[in-house]
């Protein structure tokens with residue numbers, strides 16, 4: 001998407017994370033739906049981001065991309081979901097970014113845990 005091109009165009013690598021919607025259980029031959037395929041891909045992405053950081057690199061996931069174009073250009077089979085794109089590389093200097101991005105280049109606050117985790121049924125509000 002044009003918004004992401006502004007900052008992602010200089011990344012060393014653009015990675016596309018895909019997940020398989022089905023899998024073949026050991027000892028069987030027929031594929032069955034993989035209910036947690038997006039969750040599993042999310043876990044893989046999280047670890048990629050942690051490992052990149054540990055190695056002194058930086059990874060930034062983005063949902064703002066043309067999923068159909070990614071599927072076509074990369075010849076992703078129908079049984080795979082295109083989940084997310086990741087810009088991976090060394091962190092560049094802020095001056096390389098358009099002015100409008102500068103404010104976002106500081107750590108953001110965190111939502112209180114109480115708004116994210118709850119016991120029992122979903123709260124009404």
Ligand SMILES: Cc1cc2nc3c(=O)[nH]c(=O)nc-3n(C[C@H](O)[C@H](O)[C@H](O)COP(=O)(O)O)c2cc1C
Nearest residue numbers: 001003004007060061062063064065084107108109
């Ligand atoms: C589902 C999802 C989609 C995102 N898509 C984009 C995106 O298209 N472009 C972008 O710059 N950042 C995107 N982000 C990254 C966030 O804007 C944010 O930079 C990132 O989650 C880290 O911010 P935080 O440290 O404030 O949590 C996305 C994040 C999530 C969870």
